[in-house]
Amino acid sequence: MTARSRMIASIAAVVLIAGVAAAFAVAWRPAIAAIDPPAAGSFDPALVKRGRELAAIGNCNDCHTVRGGASFAGGLPVPTPFGTIYSSNITPDPETGIGRWPEAAFRRAMRSGVNREGQHLYPTFPYDHFTHVSDEDDTALYAFLMTRPAVRAPTRENQLPFPLDQRVVVAGWKLLFLRRGSYQPDSTKSAKWNRGAYLVEGLAHCGACHTPRNGLGAERPNAAFAGGDVDNWQAFAINAQSPAPIPWTADALFSYLRRGWQADHGTARGPMAEVVSNLSSVNESDVHAIATYMASVFGAPSPDRVKQGEAVLAQAKLPATETPAAPANATGAAIYAAACATCHETERALPYGGVHLGLSTALSSPDPRNAANIVLSGVRPVAGERSPIMPGFIDSMNDGQVTALLKFLRGRFSNQPAWNDVEKTVAEARRTQAVFLQTSPGQNNAPADATQREKP
Amino acid sequence: MMTLKVNGRDHEIDADPDTPLLYVLREDLKLNAAKFGCGLGQCGSCTVMVDGKAAFSCVTPLLLLEGKQITTLEGLGTIDKPAPIQRAFMEEQAAQCGYCIAGMMMRAQALLQRNPKPTDAQIRAEMEPNLCRCGTHMRILRAVHRAARLMDTADASPAVHGSAQ
Numbered sequence: 073m074t075a076r077s078r079m080i081a082s083i084a085a086v087v088l089i090a091g092v093a094a095a096f097a098v099a100w101r102p103a104i105a106a107i108d109p110p111a112a113g114s115f116d117p118a119l120v121k122r123g124r125e126l127a128a129i130g131n132c133n134d135c136h137t138v139r140g141g142a143s144f145a146g147g148l149p150v151p152t153p154f155g156t157i158y159s160s161n162i163t164p165d166p167e168t169g170i171g172r173w174p175e176a177a178f179r180r181a182m183r184s185g186v187n188r189e190g191q192h193l194y195p196t197f198p199y200d201h202f203t204h205v206s207d208e209d210d211t212a213l214y215a216f217l218m219t220r221p222a223v224r225a226p227t228r229e230n231q232l233p234f235p236l237d238q239r240v241v242v243a244g245w246k247l248l249f250l251r252r253g254s255y256q257p258d259s260t261k262s263a264k265w266n267r268g269a270y271l272v273e274g275l276a277h278c279g280a281c282h283t284p285r286n287g288l289g290a291e292r293p294n295a296a297f298a299g300g301d302v303d304n305w306q307a308f309a310i311n312a313q314s315p316a317p318i319p320w321t322a323d324a325l326f327s328y329l330r331r332g333w334q335a336d337h338g339t340a341r342g343p344m345a346e347v348v349s350n351l352s353s354v355n356e357s358d359v360h361a362i363a364t365y366m367a368s369v370f371g372a373p374s375p376d377r378v379k380q381g382e383a384v385l386a387q388a389k390l391p392a393t394e395t396p397a398a399p400a401n402a403t404g405a406a407i408y409a410a411a412c413a414t415c416h417e418t419e420r421a422l423p424y425g426g427v428h429l430g431l432s433t434a435l436s437s438p439d440p441r442n443a444a445n446i447v448l449s450g451v452r453p454v455a456g457e458r459s460p461i462m463p464g465f466i467d468s469m470n471d472g473q474v475t476a477l478l479k480f481l482r483g484r485f486s487n488q489p490a491w492n493d494v495e496k497t498v499a500e501a502r503r504t505q506a507v508f509l510q511t512s513p514g515q516n517n518a519p520a521d522a523t524q525r526e527k528p
Numbered sequence: 529m530m531t532l533k534v535n536g537r538d539h540e541i542d543a544d545p546d547t548p549l550l551y552v553l554r555e556d557l558k559l560n561a562a563k564f565g566c567g568l569g570q571c572g573s574c575t576v577m578v579d580g581k582a583a584f585s586c587v588t589p590l591l592l593l594e595g596k597q598i599t600t601l602e603g604l605g606t607i608d609k610p611a612p613i614q615r616a617f618m619e620e621q622a623a624q625c626g627y628c629i630a631g632m633m634m635r636a637q638a639l640l641q642r643n644p645k646p647t648d649a650q651i652r653a654e655m656e657p658n659l660c661r662c663g664t665h666m667r668i669l670r671a672v673h674r675a676a677r678l679m680d681t682a683d684a685s686p687a688v689h690g691s692a693q
Binding site: 407411453 | 545546570578581582583584587588589591592649657
C-alpha cells in the first residue's frame, strides 16, 4: 500500500466513522427508566378533568381505540401508503400500555415521537403537531391517561416492508420534517384567535387529515389545509380552496364543530363524525377559539363567492319540485326521487331531516369519494342518543346504480364539471367502507347541543 | 311492466320504476307483513330481504330490483308451518304490539343465514337499525338466539327463498 492510498483509506475510514457517529447521534435516543405505575389517586382530580378535555380536543380515543375494544387500548389498523400501522395501547397497563412511563417519557413522545424505550415512533402518531403542545397541557394529558382503567392489550405488529419496518429510518424523516418549538402567539391577533391557532396547529392536529402529504408522508407546508386523505375519505380543503357551496363563517364552524351539523352545510360523517363527537364534550370557549382561527384560515370569501352562496341557498329554500329527469340518466334521477328525496327535499330541518343536496360539500368537491361512501354506508346513529341518521344503501344498490345516482346528483346539485372515474371510486368505496365500519370505534357522544337534542 | 321475484315466484308488476318496493308488496301483491313505519329508512318495520340481505323496502325503488330475489316474511313460513325464526319469536313472546316484528324477523333471518351462530354483541349490532317502541328488545334478543338454536337442528331448516347468492 502506498502512502497515498493509505491516506485515502484513512480519510475514508474517518468519514465513515464520523458518518456512523452522526447517524447514531441523530437516531439514538436513550431509554427513560421505568417507574412503578403511579396510583390513580396520586393525580389531582382537577388536572385529570382538564386532561379529559384536552384528550377530547386531541381526538386521542379515535385512533387509540378499535371497534369492540376498550377505550385507549389501541389496535386500530391505520392504512397508509407505506403499509398498515396499528395504534398502540395508551392505557396505564404496566406491560402492554404506558403504565411504566414517567411523565418525562410521555412528554418526550409528544414532543419528539420517541417511546420510553428510546425507539422512534411512526408519524401516524402526529407528533409533528403535538410537539407544539405546552408542558402544562402534556402534564394534564398524562394525568388523564394514567387514571384510565388499565387494559391488557398488546400492540399489534405493523405491516411495513423493509426498510420502513426499521424504526431508525424515522430519525431521518424527523430530520427532514419535524419542526419542534412551542406555539408563538401572534400579538396582532386576539387571544381567542391565538388560542385557536395553538389548538388547531398543535393538539387538535387538524392538518394531519386536512393538509395534503408529500411522497414521504409529511404534510406539505405550502399547501396547509388544502385537503387531504384519511381512511378513503377526502378531508376537504378548509382554506380558501374550500369546495363548500356556502362559504364558512366562524359562527357556522362553531355550530358544526360543536353539534356535528350545520343547517347550511350538513352533517359531519366519516372520520369527522368522531371529531365533532369529541368536541361536543369540551369547554365551549375552546371550540369558539378553533372556529375563530379556522375562519381566518378559510379567509373572507370573495363577493362573487358570497353571491353564488346566496343563490344556492335561495334555490335550496324553494319548495320541492319535480325533477326534470335528463333522459341520459333516468336511472339516477329515479333512484334520487325514490330513495333520497323523501329526506333530502322535505320541510324537515336538519339534523333529523336530510340537508338539501345543493348545500352538500361532498357533491361540489372535486372528488366523488365522500359522496360514494355516504350513499353506501349512511350516517350511523349515536348509541342511546337522538342523532342524525341515514340508511346506507350498500346492500340494495349495485355499483352501476350508485354510479348513476352520483352522476345525477353531481349534475343536478352542483355547478361543477362531471366527475371522472365514478365507477372506480364506487367499487373502491365499497371495498374500503366495509373495513372502516368494522374497525372505527364510532361516535360516543351525541351531537352536543343538549337544547337541540330535545328538539324533533 | 317489470318482473319482480318475490318469495320464489315471478310477478308482473305495472308500476313506475321509482315506486318503493313496500308499496308494491302491500298494495299490488297483498303481502302485508312488511309495515310502513317512517317511510324514511329509519325505523326498520318495512325490512325485507333482497338477495338474502336485509333492506328497507320503503326506500328501495323497483328499479333497483331487476333480477333480484326478494323475500318477505310470508316467504319464510305460514301460520300452520312457521319458520324457525317465527317459532322462536312466538315461543319467546317477543311481540307486544307487533308492528316492528316482521321487520325484526327479516333482519334476524338475514343475519342467521350469513352467520348461523352470532354472539350477543353481533346480534345487537346487526339489529341496531330496527326500532321497537314497545321495548321488547330483551325478548327479541332471546328470540334471535333461540332461532339460531332451532335452525341448528335438522328438522327446522330455514326457508331458502332468497338465500345469499
